[in-house]
Amino acid sequence: MIDVNKVLQECPILSGLPEQGIAEAVAIAKVRHFEEKALIYDKGDRHSALSVIAEGAVRINSVSATGQEATLMIFEAGTWFGDNVFSPGMARVYGATAHSNVTLIELLGDKFRQLLSKYPENYAVALDLLSRRLWSAISVIEDDALRGMEARIGRRLLLLAEYQRGQSLGDLPFSVRVTREHIANMMGMTRQGVHKVLKQFEQAGLLKLEYGRVTVLNPEVMDHYVRKLE
Known part of the structure; x- marks a missing residue:
């Protein structure tokens, strides 16, 4: 049973609400469940909602006219998404798919x-988080233009981890639910190329590879290593 009050209290974008505000958010919340690979919404959908992930993970994506999917970001439990929630009438810029079995708490x-x-x-909290996401998007464009494969992959893993934690990473291990295929798809690379770089990072003691998951052993050390590659 999902504790909606607890999930919303711990959601970063709602952290500026007083206790009464959280109670009102709980009152308007709708719990939705999706099985792995199920479509949550399509790009271009005009349905507007803030979605908070209570359980599981969600893949933010874009699909071409031929049906080819490009993964843009993966969000896990505790994070939020909904690119048009602040823009009434605006169509969704991206689609969303259940990356695993997912439970969402939706605020229309x-x-x-x-x-x-x-x-x-x-609003101050929301604007800060939105500006951070804008900065992240710009940094990805910068990476693609200026950095080599190793630096791009290392920085993307740190970005994924920071999105999940919602704050600076520090030196504690952090896992990201992502496969080599997802990283390759996300970054326009080959699986073989991504695998080679990840194995180099593993041999350097920077991360641990598991089935469907990558654990960054010390984000601060990884960040320092990646900066030297630039």
């Missing part, structure tokens, strides 16, 4: 915006 866009209007102190 109009009701979420009404909640923020009632508790404007949360």
